[in-house]
Amino acid sequence: MDLSELRKEYATHGLDRHELLDCPLAQFKAWFQQAKEAGLNEPNAMVLSTVDDSGAPTSRTVLLKAADERGFSFFTNYHSRKGGHMEREPRIALVFPWFSLERQVHITGSVVKTSEEESLAYFARRPYGSQLGALASDQSQFIPDRQHLETRLAELKAQYPEGKVPKPANWGGYRVIPDHFEFWQGRLNRLHDRFLYNKKDGNWQISRLAP
Ligand SMILES: Cc1cc2nc3c(=O)[nH]c(=O)nc-3n(C[C@H](O)[C@H](O)[C@H](O)COP(=O)(O)O)c2cc1C
Numbered sequence: 001m002d003l004s005e006l007r008k009e010y011a012t013h014g015l016d017r018h019e020l021l022d023c024p025l026a027q028f029k030a031w032f033q034q035a036k037e038a039g040l041n042e043p044n045a046m047v048l049s050t051v052d053d054s055g056a057p058t059s060r061t062v063l064l065k066a067a068d069e070r071g072f073s074f075f076t077n078y079h080s081r082k083g084g085h086m087e088r089e090p091r092i093a094l095v096f097p098w099f100s101l102e103r104q105v106h107i108t109g110s111v112v113k114t115s116e117e118e119s120l121a122y123f124a125r126r127p128y129g130s131q132l133g134a135l136a137s138d139q140s141q142f143i144p145d146r147q148h149l150e151t152r153l154a155e156l157k158a159q160y161p162e163g164k165v166p167k168p169a170n171w172g173g174y175r176v177i178p179d180h181f182e183f184w185q186g187r188l189n190r191l192h193d194r195f196l197y198n199k200k201d202g203n204w205q206i207s208r209l210a211p
Contacts, residue, residue: 010102010186015193017208024181024197024204028067028105031183035098048074049093050085058085064096065122071175072107073114075122077139079170086111086174094176102186107178114173123167131165132156182209 021027035043044064051057060082062074072094077083086092094107123131136152143149160166181197192211197204 009188010192011188012102013185014187015183015185015195017195017206020183020195020206022204022206024178024183025067025069027183027197028181031098031101031103031105032067035096035101035103038101040098040100043096043098045096046072046074047095047097048082049095050082051089051091052085053088058082065173071109071112071177073118073173073175075119075171075173077134077137077168077171078113080139082140083170092176104184106180106182106184107176108180109176109178111174111176114175116172119172120167122173123171128162128165131167132160134171135160135165135168187211 021030032043042063045061046064047059048062049057049059058081062076064072064074066073078087090110090112092109092111094105094109096103096105098104123134126134132153135156136149156165179199183195183197185193187193190211194209194211196207196209198207199205
C-alpha cells in the first residue's frame with residue numbers, strides 16, 4: 001500500500017501567542033468547547049500511552065470524563081494491561097486527535113487513582129448495560145470466544161436488576177496530573193503552530209516550538 005500521495009494542507013485556523021490563555025486547563029477547555037461545537041465525533045476520546053516494565057510503550061483510546069484543577073480523569077479496569085503499566089510507572093502521555101479541526105493536544109503527566117467515592121459515583125451514573133459489561137469483562141485477559149462474554153453477561157443480568165449492579169472492586173478512575181501541555185494547530189506548508197506549556201516553580205511557562 002503506497003500512501004505517499006495521501007496528504008492534506010492545513011489552512012483553516014492559526015494560533016498566535018496572544019490568543020493563548022495563561023492557564024493550560026482554561027486553554028484546553030476553550031478548545032474542547034470548540035471541538036464540541038464543531039460536532040466532532042467523541043471529542044473526549046483521548047489516546048493514552050503507558051509503558052511496561054521494559055519501557056515498551058502501548059497506546060489505546062479512553063474517554064475523558066472530567067477535567068478540572070485536579071487533573072484529567074478517566075475510568076477503566078485496574079487489572080487491565082494499562083492498569084498494570086500505570087501501577088508500576090505512573091508517568092503517561094495523552095493525545096486528543098482533533099483532526100477535523102486540524103488540531104491536537106498533547107499532555108504528559110502522572111496518574112493517581114481517583115477516590116473510591118468518585119469511582120462509585122461515576123459507576124452509578126453509567127447505563128445498566130455498561131455497568132454489567134464492566135462486571136462481565138476481565139479486561140485485557142485472554143478469553144476463548146465471544147460466547148464466553150455473552151454467557152457471563154446473561155448470568156449477571158439475571159443476578160443483578162437495574163440499579164443494583166455492584167461496582168467491580170478492580171474498576172475505577174485514574175486522574176492524570178499534567179506537567180506539560182502542547183497545543184498544535186495545523187498550518188500551510190507544514191509550518192504548524194505549536195505552543196508548549198511547561199510548569200516551572202509552580203507557574204506555567206509558554207514557549208513556541210518549531211513544527
Ligand atoms: C472511542 C473509544 C473509547 C474508549 N474508552 C475507554 C474507556 O474510557 N475506558 C477503557 O477502559 N477502555 C476504553 N476503550 C477501550 C480501550 O481503547 C482498550 O481497548 C481497553 O481499555 C484495553 O486496553 P489495555 O489492554 O491496554 O488495558 C475505548 C476505546 C475506544 C475506541
